[in-house]
Amino acid sequence: MLIEFSLENFRSIKEEVTLSLVASSDKSLDNNLITTEVLKKDNLLRSAVLYGANASGKSNVVSAINSLRNLVILSHTFQKGTEISYSPFKLDNEYLSKPTKFKVVFIKNNTKYVYGVSFTNEKIIDEYLYYYPEDRKAIIFERKDTNDYKFTINKKEQKFYSEKTLDNVLYLSSSTQLNYKKTAEAFDWFKNTLAFIGATDHPQLIDFTMKSLNKDATSKELILKALIEADLGINNVIASFEKISIDEIPVMIQKQIKFLVSQIGDDVEKMLIKTIHKVVNEKGEEHEVEFNFEEESEGTKRIFALIGPWIDALNNGRVLVVDELDTKLHHFLNLFLIKLFQDPTQNKNNAQLIFTTHNTNLLDLDLFRRDQIWFTEKDPRAGNTDLYSLIEFSPRKDKNVRKGYLVGRYGAIPFIGEERIF
Numbered sequence: 574m575l576i577e578f579s580l581e582n583f584r585s586i587k588e589e590v591t592l593s594l595v596a597s598s599d600k601s602l603d604n605n606l607i608t609t610e611v612l613k614k615d616n617l618l619r620s621a622v623l624y625g626a627n628a629s630g631k632s633n634v635v636s637a638i639n640s641l642r643n644l645v646i647l648s649h650t651f652q653k654g655t656e657i658s659y660s661p662f663k664l665d666n667e668y669l670s671k672p673t674k675f676k677v678v679f680i681k682n683n684t685k686y687v688y689g690v691s692f693t694n695e696k697i698i699d700e701y702l703y704y705y706p707e708d709r710k711a712i713i714f715e716r717k718d719t720n721d722y723k724f725t726i727n728k729k730e731q732k733f734y735s736e737k738t739l740d741n742v743l744y745l746s747s748s749t750q751l752n753y754k755k756t757a758e759a760f761d762w763f764k765n766t767l768a769f770i771g772a773t774d775h776p777q778l779i780d781f782t783m784k785s786l787n788k789d790a791t792s793k794e795l796i797l798k799a800l801i802e803a804d805l806g807i808n809n810v811i812a813s814f815e816k817i818s819i820d821e822i823p824v825m826i827q828k829q830i831k832f833l834v835s836q837i838g839d840d841v842e843k844m845l846i847k848t849i850h851k852v853v854n855e856k857g858e859e860h861e862v863e864f865n866f867e868e869e870s871e872g873t874k875r876i877f878a879l880i881g882p883w884i885d886a887l888n889n890g891r892v893l894v895v896d897e898l899d900t901k902l903h904h905f906l907n908l909f910l911i912k913l914f915q916d917p918t919q920n921k922n923n924a925q926l927i928f929t930t931h932n933t934n935l936l937d938l939d940l941f942r943r944d945q946i947w948f949t950e951k952d953p954r955a956g957n958t959d960l961y962s963l964i965e966f967s968p969r970k971d972k973n974v975r976k977g978y979l980v981g982r983y984g985a986i987p988f989i990g991e992e993r994i995f
Contacts, residue, residue, distance in 0.1 A: 574607065574617055575767075575892045575925055576678040576685070580637040583673050585630040587662040587957035592634060594618045594925065597944040597964050605915050605942055607923045611680050613708070618945050620914050620926040622935065623960075624978065625949035626987035630958030631929045632772070634949065635894050638927075639769040641675045641690070646764050648746035653739055659694035664956040672698045679892075681762045688745065688759055696740040702759055713755050716744055727755065768886060772897035774878055776844075782881025783812040783844060795884050803880075803909050805873050808861070809849035814842040848873075875901040876910075883910060890922035898928040907932055911940070936975035943968065948985035 574594075581589040596606050596616040606616040625631040640658060651657075662668040672691035679686055685705040691698040700716040714731060715723040719740050724731040734748040749760040770778065785792045800807050846866035853859050866874065879895075886893040893914075899907055907930070913919045914926040936946065946963040966983055968974060977983060 574609065574680040574890075574923055575927075576612070576617065576680065578638055578678075579674075579676040580634070581674040582661050582668050582671050583637045583640070583675075584633040584660050585628075585662065585951060585956065585958040586633055586637070586960075587665065587668060587955070589674070590634070590958070590960035592621065592623075592927070592947065592960060593962075594621055594927075596942070599942050599944055599964065601938070601970055602915075602942045604917055605945065607925075609680060609683075609923075611683055611685050611705075617923075618925070618942070619920060619923075620911065620928075620941075621945050621947055622941060623927075623929045623947045623949060624931070624933075624936070625929075625985045626951070629949040629951045629985060630960075631949040632896050633958065634960060635769070635896050635927065635929055637675065638677075638767070638894050639771075641677065642763050642767050642769060644690075644692075645743060645746055645760060648743040649750045651739065651742050653741070655741055656694045657692050657696075657741055659692065662957060679762055679766075681758050681766070684758070686759050686762070690743065690745075697743060700744055702745060702756060704759075713759075714744060714748075727753075766889075766891050768882065768891050768893050770879070770882060770893070770895045772900055774875060774900075778878035778882060779846070779874075780844065781885070782877055782879075783814070783846065785881040785885065786810060786812045792884070795888075796880055799880050799884060799913075800877070803876055803906060805876065806850050807848050807873070808851045810877075811845075811847040811849070813845045815845050816842055846877075871901045872903060872906065876906055879910065883913065886924045886926075887913060887920055888922065890924050892925045892927070895926070895928040897930065899930045899932040904932060904934045907935060908940070911935070915940075933975050933978060936978055938968075938970055938972065938974055943970075946974070948983055950984040 576595060577591055577593040579589055579591040580586055594617050595612070596618050605619050607619055608616050623631040623634060644658070659673060661671060661673060670693070672693050674689070674691040676687070676689040687703040688701070690700045696719050697716070698719060700714075702713040703710055704713060705711070712723065712725045722732070722735045722744070730753065731748070734751050734753055735744060737751065738744050738747040745756050745760055748756045782796065786796055787793070797809065800810070848864045848866060848869060850862045850864060851859055852862055866877075869877075882893065885891070898910070911926065914924060935941070944962055944964045948961055948963070950959050951957065952959065963974065963983060968977065978986065
């Protein structure tokens with residue numbers, strides 16, 4: 574479970590901002606809360622939604638989470654001299670040479686962890702990992718000025734691992750690959766608990782849903798049930814992979830495909846998806862009609878791509894981060910997906926959802942608590958992003974938040990000039 578995420582000097586975020594999933598004292602919508610023994614005095618939120626004008630920085634907040642995840646997972650593969658993906662705030666020259674900073678607080682196996690890192694494109698500057706056994710802070714490692722390490726446990730073993738860690742590689746990643754169990758727990762959270770879905774449809778999402786359909790009967794039943802509940806008119810899905818000859822592939826990309834096959838040794842396959850719709854004819858007789866997946870609407874394709882990762886996240890208690898959830902989806906489909914996370918009877922493993930959207934119809938205090946609604950706003954002069962929660966405005970629980978947002982009461986909306994263009 575995610576407790577909070579902080580970032581600084583990343584794209585439009587100049588100074589530190591923090592997205593917190595710690596619940597406030599708000600007494601509404603208890604079903605939207607997660608109770609955990611790890612946080613004795615606090616509850617966590619099942620979801621958080623980010624609003625803001627285009628280019629206000631909301632996508633940068635969720636992209637930062639994904640950037641940290643990718644850095645942790647891939648860092649150990651870097652060779653000496655490999656550049657780190659580094660996107661500092663560009664509108665202030667002073668920040669172009671400052672490190673990007675990320676900090677994440679999370680729970681793994683009933684233990685609270687705090688992981689932080691700062692880096693430039695050339696090297697890791699600082700890095701640390703703390704955990705809280707029996708609710709007391711303990712240091713797993715601290716790293717300062719790239720190569721100045723501090724260990725309080727397994728000192729000899731960790732010193733050996735640190736000497737094997739390049740300047741541009743995370744110690745969290747390298748020590749885990751060297752089979753150090755104390756860092757492996759945190760690494761596994763990034764790799765297996767944290768998941769990200771971008772705003773653009775990706776074939777891997779459809780591929781994931783297809784594989785889930787064919788995994789076992791239980792997975793297929795859950796996915797089909799969700800698709801039927803979404804009222805898409807689909808009663809069944811037949812998903813398979815078919816091997817194809819390289820000669821069937823367009824000539825322009827045959828050379829690249831042949832190279833990839835020679836490197837990874839896999840066969841070339843294409844996805845085959847058939848959707849089954851039940852219809853009733855004029856005589857009242859029911860029969861099935863088969864459609865190719867390409868014949869379905871863009872919204873149906875989007876919900877199909879999302880439903881596999883959605884069910885997987887709910888089953889495995891993942892933290893699912895989604896940029897622009899509303900892309901190609903009707904408002905009711907947005908509601909359907911969100912409510913799966915916020916319903917304790919559906920979300921039994923305390924999965925969490927963080928997403929950005931422009932769908933103002935979701936700004937409803939019967940759906941979200943005030944501490945679940947977040948806004949990003951860009952300073953028009955300096956160009957940096959601020960991140961804040963609706964709870965800071967203390968609106969009444971019977972307040973029309975959507976209307977207040979649209980008239981600019983909470984900021985985070987575009988200001989469009991009225992001068993004539995033509």
